[in-house]
Amino acid sequence: MLKDYRILLAACVIAVGAMLLSIAKLVTPGYKAHQKAYAKLTGSTDFEIGVKQINVETKAGLLVDRCTTCHLGAANADAAAFDQPLRTHSEICPGLAEQPHDLNKIGCSICHEGNGRAIDETDAHGHFKHWLSPLLVGREAQASCAKCHYMGAGTLLGAETYLRGKELFVEKVCYACHTIRGLSDGKSAPELTDAGDKFTLAYLKESIVVPTANLATSTMPKFNWTQEADTIAALAIFLKGQRLNKLRDEASAPIGMLAAEQTFASVIEPSVAAGEALFKGAFSGHLQLRGGCINCHAVKNSEGLVQGGENGPELTYVGRARSAAYMASHIRNPKEDALDTIMPPFRHLSDTEIDSLVLYLQSLDYTLPRTPEPTAQALFSNYCMSCHGQNLDGNGSIAALLDPLPRDFTAYQFVASYKDRFVNSIREGVAGGAMAPWQNILTEEEIESLVTYIVSTTEDRQSRFVRMDVSLPKPGDPERHRFRDETRTLEAGDITSGQDAFQKFCASCHGMLANGKGPNAYALKHPLPRDLINKKFLNQSSVTDERLYRSILLGVAGTPMPSHDHLADQTILDIIAYLRSISRDTN
Ligand code: HEC
Numbered sequence: 001m002l003k004d005y006r007i008l009l010a011a012c013v014i015a016v017g018a019m020l021l022s023i024a025k026l027v028t029p030g031y032k033a034h035q036k037a038y039a040k041l042t043g044s045t046d047f048e049i050g051v052k053q054i055n056v057e058t059k060a061g062l063l064v065d066r067c068t069t070c071h072l073g074a075a076n077a078d079a080a081a082f083d084q085p086l087r088t089h090s091e092i093c094p095g096l097a098e099q100p101h102d103l104n105k106i107g108c109s110i111c112h113e114g115n116g117r118a119i120d121e122t123d124a125h126g127h128f129k130h131w132l133s134p135l136l137v138g139r140e141a142q143a144s145c146a147k148c149h150y151m152g153a154g155t156l157l158g159a160e161t162y163l164r165g166k167e168l169f170v171e172k173v174c175y176a177c178h179t180i181r182g183l184s185d186g187k188s189a190p191e192l193t194d195a196g197d198k199f200t201l202a203y204l205k206e207s208i209v210v211p212t213a214n215l216a217t218s219t220m221p222k223f224n225w226t227q228e229a230d231t232i233a234a235l236a237i238f239l240k241g242q243r244l245n246k247l248r249d250e251a252s253a254p255i256g257m258l259a260a261e262q263t264f265a266s267v268i269e270p271s272v273a274a275g276e277a278l279f280k281g282a283f284s285g286h287l288q289l290r291g292g293c294i295n296c297h298a299v300k301n302s303e304g305l306v307q308g309g310e311n312g313p314e315l316t317y318v319g320r321a322r323s324a325a326y327m328a329s330h331i332r333n334p335k336e337d338a339l340d341t342i343m344p345p346f347r348h349l350s351d352t353e354i355d356s357l358v359l360y361l362q363s364l365d366y367t368l369p370r371t372p373e374p375t376a377q378a379l380f381s382n383y384c385m386s387c388h389g390q391n392l393d394g395n396g397s398i399a400a401l402l403d404p405l406p407r408d409f410t411a412y413q414f415v416a417s418y419k420d421r422f423v424n425s426i427r428e429g430v431a432g433g434a435m436a437p438w439q440n441i442l443t444e445e446e447i448e449s450l451v452t453y454i455v456s457t458t459e460d461r462q463s464r465f466v467r468m469d470v471s472l473p474k475p476g477d478p479e480r481h482r483f484r485d486e487t488r489t490l491e492a493g494d495i496t497s498g499q500d501a502f503q504k505f506c507a508s509c510h511g512m513l514a515n516g517k518g519p520n521a522y523a524l525k526h527p528l529p530r531d532l533i534n535k536k537f538l539n540q541s542s543v544t545d546e547r548l549y550r551s552i553l554l555g556v557a558g559t560p561m562p563s564h565d566h567l568a569d570q571t572i573l574d575i576i577a578y579l580r581s582i583s584r585d586t587n
């Protein structure tokens with residue numbers, strides 16, 4: 001009993017205390033103390049205590065700014081020794097004889113955001129939940145220069161961090177996926193022209209560091225430099241500066257260009273050196289967007305030293321695996337070869353630049369030393385692991401960004417015929433995705449040993465494999481009647497019936513459009529449903545009607561692709577006809 005009484009008493013004391021505190025806050029707003037201190041420090045006798053307000057006329061309407069209610073000394077050169085919030089503003093444009101902005105006229109929130117109307121510190125600084133524009137502190141305020149200044153070209157004194165962010169937007173290849181009008185036209189990601197109107201600085205930083213924070217299925221690469229605080233800050237400040245709602249239009253904007261625009265030394269003749277420069281992001285000048293492949297692709301030099309990102313396959317071997325024409329067309333339009341790739345198209349590169357990139361890729365000559373003879377495991381680690389994973393489970397360091405995903409060998413139930421298929425796939429690659437042909441890099445013996453290695457790690461599963469021997473039925477075949485209807489013989493596949501059947505039995509995983517993105521697709525374990533309109537995949541010679549028939553009837557062992565042995569042979573023939581009709585080039 002006694003204990004309960006004490007708790008009650010303590011609660012009452014706390015409640016009354018809190019009430020008194022909030023009343024005190026209402027009666028004496030914080031700004032009065034600052035104003036009294038300022039009056040005392042400046043020795044002014046006629047200082048009027050009260051809310052100070054600056055009205056700024058802008059294109060978007062009247063902006064009310066009461067920040068100077070507390071920040072009294074910002075425009076007073078004699079207040080340099082005072083404590084905040086009373087101190088003289090630091091130089092916004094260091095080095096200029098006279099600061100160009102009159103803080104008594106434009107106030108503070110125009111650059112620092114926050115909430116200009118508020119006179120309470122927390123509210124004014126915008127530090128409350130869901131406020132879209134919390135205070136931009138120090139150099140973060142550079143995100144606001146573009147509200148008035150035209151930043152399309154040149155250099156603005158005092159906006160160095162913003163301009164560094166702009167360079168980084170190019171250097172780190174953001175431009176290739178994201179559009180910012182007037183700067184880039186990437187089409188594979190949300191437009192960022194008005195990122196500053198829509199997002200807080202914190203959100204922008206988070207989107208760069210953890211792309212999946214707001215969208216679990218984000219295909220935005222996770223970059224390996226995202227621990228560099230300065231880089232992130234500059235990029236985010238630059239993006240925060242992207243606005244559609246400007247305070248001045250371009251014509252009336254003060255230009256403030258203090259340095260001539262740099263220009264890119266254009267490539268005149270294709271060369272390995274120019275290719276290497278482009279690969280590493282040969283960028284200079286604020287309007288020239290060039291290359292930057294190294295943010296996604298690593299390469300090894302002749303000594304085997306690796307350099308580069310992990311958002312795409314290592315390209316050390318691609319110059320030997322692929323033809324020059326393949327590489328050139330892949331750089332211009334990667335979707336032509338890999339429909340669902342995240343690699344952005346580099347259509348703006350000139351022929352000379354593309355040729356240089358190809359020459360550079362062809363110049364890479366590292367091969368795993370052949371003496372002493374490498375083990376299959378060593379071959380696998382060097383050539384295959386980044387995709388197929390250390391444990392052969394298809395979960396290599398770059399796997400998540402690929403579509404189709406690398407094969408998970410641990411899930412496979414192997415039969416003899418898979419060995420041939422695998423040898424063939426390694427030799428010639430699998431069209432329509434990232435699995436390259438290795439015949440020019442690996443010897444036949446090495447390929448054989450890799451397949452043995454892959455298969456041997458899951459040997460125990462082989463015994464569990466049960467499979468009927470099935471073969472593709474031919475229309476009119478007297479031996480193969482319609483399933484559950486012995487009276488009629490099979491006809492050639494019908495596209496329309498095939499489409500209906502596909503919507504009924506297959507669309508949940510493969511999607512209504514057959515692009516592999518059905519509602520159930522992402523709930524599946526590795527690998528995802530195949531994109532069946534991927535022409536390169538479906539039209540390669542190894543994907544015969546026979547194989548399609550077997551895969552549909554029996555499923556694909558070790559993957560979520562289920563068997564459909566409840567379907568009539570006729571239905572499967574119809575579906576195959578449908579798949580051929582949507583995947584074949586019609587022109
Ligand atoms: C009620 C008084 C008050 C008002 C109103 C106020 N501030 Fe402040 N401000 C302060 C104080 C006090 C500090 C110093 C805080 C500190 O040092 O922790 C400060 C600090 C700052 C800083 C530096 C922050 C930092 O972390 O270095 C900026 C920038 C700033 N204010 C901008 C503004 C802007 C913009 C407005 C108007 C939207 C505004 N303030 C309105 C009291 C105020």
Ligand code: HEC
Nearest residue numbers: 067071074090091092101103106107108111138139141142
């Ligand atoms: C033209 C844009 C602009 C305006 C207007 C502006 N600031 Fe700043 N402010 C900046 C920039 C940029 C910096 C960072 C300067 C630096 O890097 O030292 C800054 C820095 C600051 C700082 C922290 C740095 C320091 O030296 O203490 C405070 C506090 C601050 N501003 C307050 C204000 C207040 C209060 C007002 C309104 C009277 C105001 N600012 C108006 C751009 C602006």
Ligand code: HEC
Nearest residue numbers: 093100106110141142144145147148157158159254256257
């Ligand atoms: C509210 C609009 C506005 C904002 C925001 C603004 N400026 Fe200005 N700025 C001006 C105007 C107007 C002038 C021209 C002043 C004049 O003609 O004397 C100017 C002039 C300048 C100049 C001098 C240009 C020259 O050629 O002499 C520099 C440098 C500059 N601003 C830098 C900045 C930086 C850095 C920022 C962001 C931190 C910024 N400004 C934010 C309006 C703005």
Ligand code: HEC
Nearest residue numbers: 172173174177188189190204207211215218219220235342
């Ligand atoms: C391979 C293409 C690709 C590249 C390269 C890329 N992004 Fe993205 N980015 C995306 C996609 C797709 C999304 C949308 C999904 C999401 O929200 O993550 C996105 C989202 C964002 C968002 C959040 C936008 C919103 O609407 O929520 C920001 C900010 C962003 N990216 C910034 C960057 C920056 C900065 C870079 C360069 C360092 C970059 N991106 C490089 C594809 C890319």
Ligand code: HEC
Nearest residue numbers: 173291293296311312313318327334338341343433434436
């Ligand atoms: C945002 C990351 C990203 C950027 C930037 C990027 N790539 Fe890619 N690239 C990929 C991915 C992922 C793949 C694998 C899927 C595919 O084939 O498109 C790939 C595949 C390739 C391939 C085909 C490899 C093969 O064997 O099939 C080539 C060649 C290539 N990239 C060259 C380049 C060049 C050159 C650049 C710079 C101009 C570049 N990439 C920029 C992500 C990127």
Ligand code: HEC
Nearest residue numbers: 313383384387404405406407421422425430433434435450
């Ligand atoms: C750039 C990533 C990448 C690298 C490197 C890579 N693979 Fe693949 N691999 C894939 C992808 C993606 C698939 C799935 C292709 C598909 O099904 O469309 C695949 C599929 C396979 C398959 C199954 C093919 C089939 O017919 O089902 C085999 C076997 C294979 N890879 C072996 C290897 C070997 C051996 C190496 C090393 C010499 C290697 N891979 C290197 C990405 C890669």
Ligand code: HEC
Nearest residue numbers: 505506509527528529530551552556559560561562564575
């Ligand atoms: C439970 C989800 C699911 C359903 C339902 C499904 N599939 Fe699949 N399908 C998959 C997955 C996952 C793969 C990828 C397996 C792989 O990479 O080989 C796949 C692969 C395939 C392939 C490629 C096979 C090969 O040999 O490489 C074909 C063709 C295919 N599906 C057709 C169909 C058709 C037709 C239907 C309907 C009768 C269907 N699928 C129903 C999940 C599904």
